Amino acid sequence: MQQLPVPPYPPPYKPPELKVLYFIAGIIAVTALVSLSVYYYTEYLWFESVGYGSVFITYLKYSIGFFILVFAIFMTFLTATIVAVKKVTMEFLGEPLKIPHLLSLAISLFAAFSMQSQWKSMLFYINSAEYGIKDPIFGLDAAFYTFQLPFLKMVIGILLAAAVISITIAIFAYIYAFRWVKSFDEFKEIFPTSGFVHLGINVLILLSLAGALIYISRFEIVHSQHGLLSGAGYVEVNILSPALLLVSALSFVSGISAAYLIAKKNFEMVFYVIVLFVAISILAAVIVPFAVQKLQVEPSELSYESRYLEYSINYTLYAYxxxxxxxxxxxxxxxxxxxxxxxxxxxxxNIRVWDHRPIRDVFRQLQQIRTYYFINDVDVDRYWINGNYTQLMLAARELSTDLLPSRAQTWLNKHLIYTHGYGIVASPVNAVSAEGLPEMVLYDIPPRGEIKIKRPEIYYGELTDDYVVVNTLQQEFDYPVGNKNYFTKYSGDGGVKLDYMRRVLYSFRFADINLILSEYITDESRLMMHRDIIERVNTIMPFLTYDSDPYVAVINGQIYWIIDAYSLVDRFPYSAEIGRYNYMQNPVKVFINAYNGSVKFYIVKEDAYVKTLEKALPGVFIKEMPEEFKKHIRYPRDFFKIQAYIYSTYHxxxxxxxxxxxxxxxxxxxxxxxxxxxxxxxxxxxxxxxxxxxxxxxxxxxxxxxxxxxxxxxxxxxxxxxxxxxxxxxxxxxxxxxxxxxxxxxxxxxxxxxxxxxxxxxxxxxxxxxxxxxxxxxxxxxxxxxxxxxxxxxxxxxxxxxxxxxxxxxxxxxxxxxxxxxxxSEVVEKPKEKAGTAEEKLGLLKEYYSKLMEAMKNGDWKTFGEMLNRIGEVLGYSKQ
Incomplete structure (x- = not known):
């Protein structure tokens, strides 16, 4: 057999020196590892200090598990591709194309880190609890759509992304290795059969994963949104769902056909297979449903959609x-x-004559006391005052170091001395003083009034953004009285107890060397962080959505913040959307002690979302709420607004x-x-x-x-x-x-x-x-x-x-x-005779004006109006 002449191949590929690159990558990796280790360990110490150390470990397990899952998928695909490319090029060139394994490692790490925030979906998938309500189309519990389907779809998406990147690397590697080839026919002639098999297998994997994604996506029709209804309508159920099933099957068949034809080097037929697949998909999943909707359903819409409208009404009411x-x-x-x-x-x-905005301004002017105190918001709650069930407007007097004079904003002041706010301001919603101001039932520093507070210090609130260190050799500012300031030392158990090593770690975390250098900090000192109450509860329980308006309450002499927590879902079947969510409940109330920072999650209405969290995080949620706490929970206004909006139509x-x-x-x-x-x-x-x-x-x-x-x-x-x-x-x-x-x-x-x-x-x-x-x-x-x-x-x-x-x-x-x-009301008698001369008119004007001002001062608006009319009559204006 005559041997073909050997073409002048280019010299073997020699990669550049990689030692410097590996060294830089190593430095970056070590730095990242140290930073993450410090962050996670200091965070664990904080979780442990608030009694949720096991919760942090659970989060870490799921986070690492999900990271490994994504990393393993990408690493498997990319490593297999690199090995296959080396084998193919070795077969023809005599020397494998040198692709650094650092590439697959870097891409896998990048993918795993970029997807890291999605680890929560794994937790919900593994611990999924049922709602006890099935969708009417596929007969599956709503939990499948809210907790399981999102994770399954994500995993298939990750597999598909890894397959796309792998085949892209393979194609570019082959193009580079055979860059000297002048035509596609010549490429087909000399490219090894094993290379075509490799490409065919990649195409088969791609189309198979696409088919799996289409198959599983067909379940999503039950939470699609229309102008008419929420969820699947007649066309989605009877036309689109079977069409997607057909397209999914065609995707698998097309993958097998394309892989076989690529291995046989029949690229013309591969083109026809792909075109046919795309054409059938568009016809079945787009054109036919559109035509049926326009020509068959819309002319008799009510008769076709009435069944699905009923689903939409019932499931929407349930979801909210x-x-x-x-x-x-x-x-x-x-x-x-x-x-x-x-x-x-x-x-x-208890009719509220004081709105929260005007009374907030009054509280700020009269009860902030010093420039560094700030009243952020005013809330409504109820208390028994002198035997009467009384609604009160309450506000916490928080301390903001940002309000200190600029020269006083030193590290010592911000982190060791000015550590807490002080006290509550409260007034009945319907009580007014003679000056037109609210009557206080809780006021001043130290707090005085009808409600007794044993611990008025507020270390945790809505304005406490920065960390502080308490129980140090430096006394903390407590409260002012006149020109004198009183100081205190923290005696609670809030915060992370420090030793020298922990000071070093937190100094690294906060990039603050003062934590190490300060002579005031001892082994008995405590570092308080995550003091913003919304951030605090969100750090402990990131799965719930928290009300934007926490409110303050005094319970057993302690100041508590109460936050409503919501379970929000965006894939509940047949439910109307608000924003991007179509399910909302208020199953949990969170109580945060303003002095020691303790956080308790109480269940008031258990739903599948919370049951799932209970299964994943046993012991976090408490079902029995103390009676004193029950007296201060209230139905959340934000949730009620959404319910009212939904019910305005769905009633x-x-x-x-x-x-x-x-x-x-x-x-x-x-x-x-x-x-x-x-x-x-x-x-x-x-x-x-x-x-x-x-x-x-x-x-x-x-x-x-x-x-x-x-x-x-x-x-x-x-x-x-x-x-x-x-x-x-x-x-x-x-x-x-x-x-x-x-x-x-x-x-x-x-x-x-x-x-x-x-x-x-x-x-x-x-x-x-x-x-x-x-x-x-x-x-x-x-x-x-x-x-x-x-x-x-x-x-x-x-x-x-x-x-x-x-x-x-x-x-x-x-x-x-x-x-x-x-x-x-007392009515002023009309004058017996009408004034005539200018002097008489002036006398009457003085008299009426005097009575008008007296009536205004006393709030006697009927007499005020009468005097105003009298003045108008004297001046020659007719009564309006």
Whole structure:
């Protein structure tokens, strides 16, 4: 047999010197390893200090396990590819193409690190607990879609990514090794058969993994989103799902065919196989479903989609905890008298005339005491004060070192001396002093008032961003009294106990050499970090989503922060999306002690999400909440807003009504200051059954209408979590908030008064309009504040109350109600004779002005309006 002439092959590939590269890589690896080791060990010490050391170990196990999984997948594919490329090139060139194994190691490490944050999906997959509710299409528990499917899809995606990178490396390696080949025909002639087999196997793997991904993705139709419904519709179930099954099978068949044809060097047929596969896929999964939707379903949409609309309604209500809403008919009666008002004293006494924004400004001006203290927010809670069930506005007085003078912001001050805030400020929601300011029941430093605090120090809060070291040789600033400062030494068990080695480690972590050099720090000192309460709980339990508005409470003399924790899921079957999630529950309440930083997770409503976490992290969640803690949990406003939004549409359980959107509700709007805003849910005290209880409520109006149609309540006390809808009679006109706002705008006396106030160097602030159900009737209340331009202290100058056609403003809620229900205020007698001369007119003006100012000071707005009209008459203006 005649031997072919040997072409002038290029010299064998010689890689550049790799010692320097390996040395640099080694330095980087060691540095990264040391940094990670220090971070994880110091983090473990902190977890152990708060009693969650085992939780950290569990996280580490799953994190490392997931890292190894991703690394192993990429390393296996890349190593196999490199070995195959070397074997193929060795067979033809006589010397293997030298591809450094550092390449596969680097790519695998990069992939594993970049995917590291997804380790949580492995935890949910392994510990998946069932919801006990199956989807109506495939008959699988909802847990498959929320906990298992995401992980399976991710693993297939990782395999596919590794296969794509592997075949890409192989192709580029072969192109480089045979770069001297001038044509594809010549390449086919000289390229070894083993090389074609290698490429064929890669194509088979790629198309097989693509087929697996298509197969498993077909389950996702149950949480697809449409304009009409959430979840799979007629076309998805009957056309798209079978089409995806067909495409998946074709992908496997195409992979086998393509691999065989590549091994046989029949690339023309490979092209036809791929084109045919793509064409059938587009036809089956895109064109046919679109045609059926447009030509068959849309002309008779309700008949085709009614079954799936019913699924969407029921599963959406379940996903947002609305499946057991109690429906009650509100027997509206326009008749309400002052006796009814007095019988509802517990409700009237707790009508919130102080909005959180104005009272926050008051608290800041009057109770921050020093420049370094800051009141971040004001919250609502309830307490027993002098035997009365009383709603309070409460705020924590936190310390922010950023507010210290710039020269005082030294390391010693920020980390060892100014370590904590001090005390709580509290005022009843309906108590007003003679000056128009809130009456305090807890105030000043040290705290004084009706609520006793044993430990007023606040080491953990919403503003505590930096670490501090306590129990040092340097005493901590405790609180100021007059010109004198008091100092203290921490006596709790919060924080990580330090020794010299731990000081070195934390110094490395925080890049702060002072932790080592400071002579004040001893072996008895404690380092407090993760002091921001949201960051703190998120570090311990990163799987839950936390409410943006923690609130403070005093329980057994201790200050606690209470945070609502939510389970959010984005793949629940047949449920409507809000944002990117379509499932939301509030199963957990978190209590953080402001002094020692202890964190407790209490279950108030167990769902599959929390059951999964309980299985993965035994002992973390507590099912029995102490009675004193129960008295201070409240239904979360953010969750209630979302439930109200969902229920405004999904209360229509009749499919035809839902399809036609016959009875869509909306949360009404109101005026606040100069803006028109949505009514925020608000806490009130109402007698739902036999006794007054703390509830969260919001009114509803019909879509694009202003009259009120219903109101929704969430109970916060003994029957915590129960939801009730009160629907008004269809034929009755019940004023909505904006209609009441319009009536206030149109009231002649109030309009004049507001204009006068706004022109006198002050600004009128209209607070939140509250709709208060009372004895089968409705009372509307809106507080009016006055804020001077030269000060930021708002003063409550009146309360507007509205019932039926009666609208009055009094200095307090009771004054306004007395005016409405028949208790007459003192009326100034009209003058017996009309003034004629200029001197007489001037005398009357002085008299009326004096009485006007006295009435304003006393909050007697009826007399104020009368005097204003009298002044207008004397000046020649007709009464408006």
């Amino acid at each position: 905890g609305l499946q057991n809403v109690e429906y009650r008919f509100f027997k509206y009666s326009p008749t309400l008298n002052y006796t009814d008002v007095l019988k509802a004293k517990a409700t009237i006494d 229509m359980k009749d499919v035809t009504a839902f399809y036609n959107r016959e009875d869509v509700w909306d949360v009404p709007t109101e005026k606040f200051e100069d803006d028109v805003i949505k009514v925020e849910p608000y806490y009130v005290t109402l007698a739902i059954e036999n006794k007054p209880e703390f509830i969260l409520m919001v009114p509803f109006t019909p879509k694009n209408r202003d009259n009120m149609i219903a109101w929704m309540a969430a109970r916060c006390d003994d029957k915590y979590g129960e939801l009730i809808i009160y629907e008004f009679p269809k034929g009755e006109l019940i004023y909505g908030p904006m209609q009441i706002e319009a009536r206030i705008d149109q009231d002649a006396e109030l309009s004049k008064l507001f204009t006068l106030w706004n022109q006198a160097g002050s600004r009128v602030i209209r607070g939140n309009l509250l709709v208060i159900p009372l004895n089968n009737s409705i009372l509307y209340v809106e507080p009016i504040y006055l804020r001077g331009e030269s000060t930021k202290i708002p003063e409550l100058r009146g309360v507007v109350a509205v019932h039926n056609d009666e609208l009055r403003m009094g200095s307090t809620i009771y004054d306004a109600l007395e005016m409405i229900f028949g208790k007459k």
